[in-house]
Amino acid sequence: MATDGPTVRPIWYLWEDGAFWILSGSWSRLPALVRERPRIALSVDVCERYLGADEERWDPRFREYLPLLGVS
Known part of the structure; x- marks a missing residue:
């Protein structure tokens, strides 16, 4: 169901040096x-x-x- 409001999406993430990085691909x-x-x-x-x-x-x-994200 499409919505114009909030949605919940599971994602991979990285929290580093006070920044929240969303890990996703080109797709x-x-x-x-x-x-x-x-x-x-x-x-x-x-x-x-x-x-x-x-x-x-x-x-x-x-x-x-x-490593493609610069994370080791």
């Missing part, structure tokens, strides 16, 4: 939507809940994507 419409309407709210959950503390067990697609 995503979310960055353009945020640029069009920058008034947003964030609800943050802890990454370890989904990925675990052992980075070697993370999905390779996620591990390979982080």
Whole structure:
């Protein structure tokens, strides 16, 4: 259902040096939507809940994507 109001979207994120980075790919419409309407709210959950503390067990697609963002 389309809406013109708030929506909840699960996303990967990075909180670093006081900045909230949305991790998405070129296929995503979310960055353009945020640029069009920058008034947003964030609800943050802890990454370890989904990925675990052992980075070697993370999905390779996620591990390979982080260096492209300059995250090591």
